[in-house]
Amino acid sequence: MCRIGAVKSKKRMHPSIALKLMQSQQEGHDDSGFAFVMQDLGGIFENYKELPLLSMAATVEGTRLAEDILREIGFSRVMQWSPEINNQKGLKIEAMPNYIFEVLQYPRSFKHATKQEKEELLIDTAIKIRKTLEEAKAGYIYSFWPDVLTLKEIGSPKDIGIYFNLWEGNADLTAGIITAQCRQNTNYDIVRYAAHPFFLEGYTGLANGENTFFEKNRDYQQKLYKGYIGFESDSQCLLYTLHYIRKILKWPLKYFKHTITPLSYDEITTRKDREILLRIKASLANLEINGPNTFLAVTPEKELLCVCDSKKLRPVVIGKNKDTVIMTSEVAGLNDIMPERDADIYPNERETIIVKDDLTIERWLQ
Amino acid sequence: MASINVNELQKSDLPWIIEYDESKCIQCGKCTAACSFNAISPCVEFRKSNSINSPDRKFEKVLVIKQNISLDNYCRGCGMCSNVCPNGAIKAVRNKDDKYSVAYRAQKADSFKKGGRSNLNTEGRTLDKIKIGRISQMTDPSLDAQRHTFELRTPFGRVLKADKLNFDTCGEVLYETTSLPPVSWIYPIIFGDMSIGAVSWRMWEAVAIATAYLNEVMGIPVRMCTGEGGIPTKLLKSRYAKYMILQIASGHFGWNRILKAMPDMTEDPAGIIIKIGQGAKPGDGGLLQASKVARYVQEIRGVPKADLLSPPTHQGLYSIEESVQKMFLSMNAAFNFKVPVAVKVAASVTSVSVYNNLLRDPYNIVGGFFLDGLAAGTGAAHEISLNHTGHPITSKLRDCYLTAVKQGRQGEIPLFAGGGLGQTGSFAADAFKLICLGANGVFTGSMLLETAGCVGSDTGKCNACNTGLCPAGIAAQNDNLVKRLDVDKVAQNIVNYILATDIELKKLMAPIGCSSLPIGRSDALITVDKHISNRLDIQYAC
Structure with a gap:
């Protein structure tokens, strides 16, 4: 079972907080990996929030292939950062040769482009790089979006932290939102793309779960949008559905819960909004x-979201103090890094929990 | 040497031979009274009563039961005689050297007709070679069929893609801006579609009663399709009409009365099915032989007592486009676009083309695709059609579902599959497997007949539905035979069967971790047959 966590704070945080949050939740860990996504970046990325940041891990050849694609399209490098590697002996990690975190300037022809046009360019470029790297078996692209940094690696979370020097705080690498998972979905192949959190066009998602409707979801999503690719994990489907509801259909966020865990027909027919809900249930x-x-997500509005399956079969707890909110699988992790806090929230199967940008917590009943 | 006319029909030509044990017979006459086919008669035999070596010629008269040797009155093996015999003195035994159908054709110069299902079974049953093999354990715990809640409802009606719903937003709330096609949420089993005439009024009424009871008392929203034979006006005008799917086929039987009753209807019907073809005899229209056109059948259908042959095609419809524009639109308009209009076709090599055409219809007015496989039953058919035409349901259903998946349009026109479900005893398992392969639901007629006491089999037993002489009173139109059927008991059996099926469907949903219908969840299925694995794209297991 995966353990997941999402931390949102008024203060910038170093990813060591994610490692510490996950540490006590690693019981029975299979060394299948550790991954995190940082959003609302601080440190050395603070001044580049409007520019796309590429996160990838690749071989030398893969790095060259990606650079060629970017150059050909017209992107130019603004800033590059590489983690300081601590390659001591005995670490359980299947490291890649290069880890690239690169801030890029849009092509000149996009000087007057709309936000939508720029976003379109980013997703098309990311898909192209991914396809090229896959064909060449030369690496992985995790995110290519402004203000987002992603790292995923296979191995022991503790050792991954040592390898990337992540256990010690560092003011250069900070963010207002960090989402992390300390174990891959080990039902399927252990591959980097299967590691949560998943990111797509401003939306980040991570799940502790087994989606038994994976085949149905995947078969349908493959035809819905060009960015719905991969499907290395059955949890990606949840992110794609969130993206579809909000970004494609532009429906209010509350309809995400109505889509993934629709109410029963009998419940719907007692409600005023039954016509809409029955249409959603069918369509x-x-x-x-x-x-x-249990699904945690980050939206482009920098809000955290938490929903559960309709029978509430997986754990999650939400803790808060005056400047930080944490959502995570087990309370043990919460106790480790936030011992002093307000009363915890244990969401029920019909709730959507929203953490607003100002850290107020809303509990919506489906 | 004794002379014999070898060109006459002989007892040894008949499909069933009556074995009669005179020593056990008490001459009560029940067997001859029970035989609806007049296949046996009491008669007197003269026998020499003294020793064969005695020079005296003394005779005695012995009353015995004899099998009639006739092309019209012959034993169908229904077993009613042995059922009523108090001493087990008589029974029908299958004749493996049966020449009856040869003799029938040779003497009548006519196509041989029968009811029931195909007796050849050359294709075997695909569904029996499929198991539910993906069992949730440990990582995704299976559900508890007794304690967890499950929802067994499926949409019936044209489902639009989310981006075609044209919802608008007002604050944080969605609302509809255009009228959308009607969609109802029904139980994934439809009772279908046997006409008044094909079955007796008692049988039809029992199904209608069971439908109403399941809906109103048990809360199980099954729907019943009328078949092409109309519907009693009183029922049509009642509140129970909302559970009935009205069928129109090429004969339009019963629609005069329906049209006249429409202004007085208090509820919209559950749907309309336009029958283009049926699985048991694709390419053939309905066939109700004159012997079954009873007085009340004439009245409901508005026809004289004659063979009622529905044409194989709808007259005046020469293309899918036209049928969409003309017939579907008319039927939608008839009920103010508030009732789903579906189509029923026989499974065929061409089914996918038809389904594609309907999926791509820009008017979005086809609300269901009923696909009927070759193992389906029928009240009457030419044997040649029944045994030699048709297409198995499983692969064609899968083809239709996958063609929709390929276009990202699965679920837009709900698929309902039928034809031979429950043939080997497990209706729920068959239904479940077809749902996993992409069906929104299933429809069944034969299963209802089984619960009503049908004595026929798929290996040539009885199969006399076409004659009006059904010994169980199910497909009979003879008053005395119809009275054998206890309406209330049959309705009760149907209700009980559906309650059992409901439990069994949940017993299959729970272990694969599904609390709602697993439509298209072929990952839950495995097969031990490599060809089936390849054809249906499900996992091979051995």
């Missing part, structure tokens, strides 16, 4: 999830 039947799931 998006292929995006329903089943099986045990």
Whole structure:
């Protein structure tokens, strides 16, 4: 079972907080990996929030292939950062040769482009790089978006932290939101792309779950949008559905819960909004999830979100103090890094928990 | 040497031979009274009563039961005689050297007709070679069929893609801006579609009663399709009409009355099915032989007592486009676009083309695709059609579902599959497997007949539905035979069967970790047959 966590704070945080949050939740860990996504970046990325940041891990050849694609499209490098590697003996990590975190300037022709045009360019470029790297078996692209940094690696979380020097705080690498997972979805192949959190166009998602409607979700999503690719994990489907509801359909966020865990027909027919909910239940039947799931997400509005399956079969707890909110699988992690806090929230199966940008917590009943 | 006319029909030509044990017979006459086919008669035999070596010629008369040797009155093996015999003195035994159908054709110069299902079974049953093999354990715990809640409802009606719903936002709330096609949420089993005439009024009424009871008392929203034979006006005008799917086929039987009753209807029907073809005899229209056109059948259908042959095609419809524009639109308009209009076709090599055409119809007015496989039953068919035409349901259903998946349009026109479900005893398992392969639901007629006491089999037993002489009163139109059927008991059996099926469907949903219908969840299925694995794209297991 995966353990997941999402931390949002008014203060910038170093990813060591994610390692510490996960440390006590690693019981029975299979060394399948550790991954995190940082958003609302501080430190050395603070001044580049409007420019796309490429996160990838590749071989020398893969790095060259990606650079060629970027150059050909017209992107130019503004700033590059590489983690300081501590390659001591005995570490359980399957490291890649290069880790690239690169801030790029848009092509000149995009000087007057709209936000939508720029976003379109980023997703098209990311897909192209991914395809090229896959064909050449030369690396992985995790995110290519402004103000987002992603790192994923296979191995022991503790050793991954040592390898990238992540255990010690560092003012250069900080963010207002960090999401992390300390174990891959080990039901399937252990590959970097299967490690949560997943990122797509401003939306980050991570799940502790088994989506028994994976085949239905995947079959439908493959035709819905060009960015719905990979499907190395059954949890990616949840992120894609969130993206579809918000970015493609532009529906209010509350309808995400109505899509993934629709109310029963009998419940819907007692409600005023029954016409809408029945239409959603029919039209998006292929995006329903089943099986045990807890899903955490970050939206482009810098809000955190938490929902569970309709039977609440997986754990999650939400803790808060005056400047930080943490959502995570087990309370043990919460106790480690936030011992002093307000009363915890244990969401029920029909709730959507939203943490606003100002850290106020809203609990919406489906 | 004794002379014999070898060109006449002989007892040894008949499909069933009556074995009669005179020593056990008490001459009560029940067997001859029970035989609806007049296949046996009491008669007197003269026998020499003294020793064969005695020079005296003394005779006695012995009353015995004899099998009639006739092309019209012959034993169908229904077993009613042995069922009623108090001493087990009589029974029908299958004749493996049966020549009856040869003799019938040779003497009548006519196509041989029968009811029931195909007796050849050359294709075997694909569904029996599929198991539910993906069992949730440990990582995704299986659900508890007894304690967890499950939802067994499926949409019936045209489902639009989310981006075609044209919802608008007002604050944080969505609202509809345009009228959308009607969609109802029904149980994934539809009772279908046997006409009044094909079955007796008692059988039809029992199904209607069971439908109403399941909906109103048990809360299980099954729907019943009328078949092409109309519907009693009183029922149509009642509140129970909302559970009935009205069928129109090429004969338009019963629609005069339906049209006249429409202004007085208090509820919209559950749907309309336009029948283009049926799985048991694709390419053939409905066939109700004159012997079954009873007085009340004439009244409901508005026809004289004659063979009622629905044409194989709808007259005046020469293309899919036209049928969409003309027939579907008319039917939608008839009920103010508030009732789903579906189509029923026989499974065929061409089914995918038809489904594609309907999926791509820009008017979005086809609300269901009923696909009927070759193992389906029928009230009457030419044997040649029944045994030699058709397409198995499983692969064609899968083809239709996958063609929709390929276009990202699965679920837009709900698929309902039928034809031979429950043939080997497990209706729920068959339904479940077809749902996993992409069906939104299933429809069944034969299963209902089984619960009503049908004595026929798929290996040539009885199969006399076409004659009006059904010994169980199910497909009979003879008053005395119809009275054998206890309406309330049949309705109760159907209700009980559906309750059992409901439990069994949950017993299959729970272990694969699904609390709602696993439509298209082929990952839950495995097969031990490599060809089936390849054809249906499900996992091979051995």
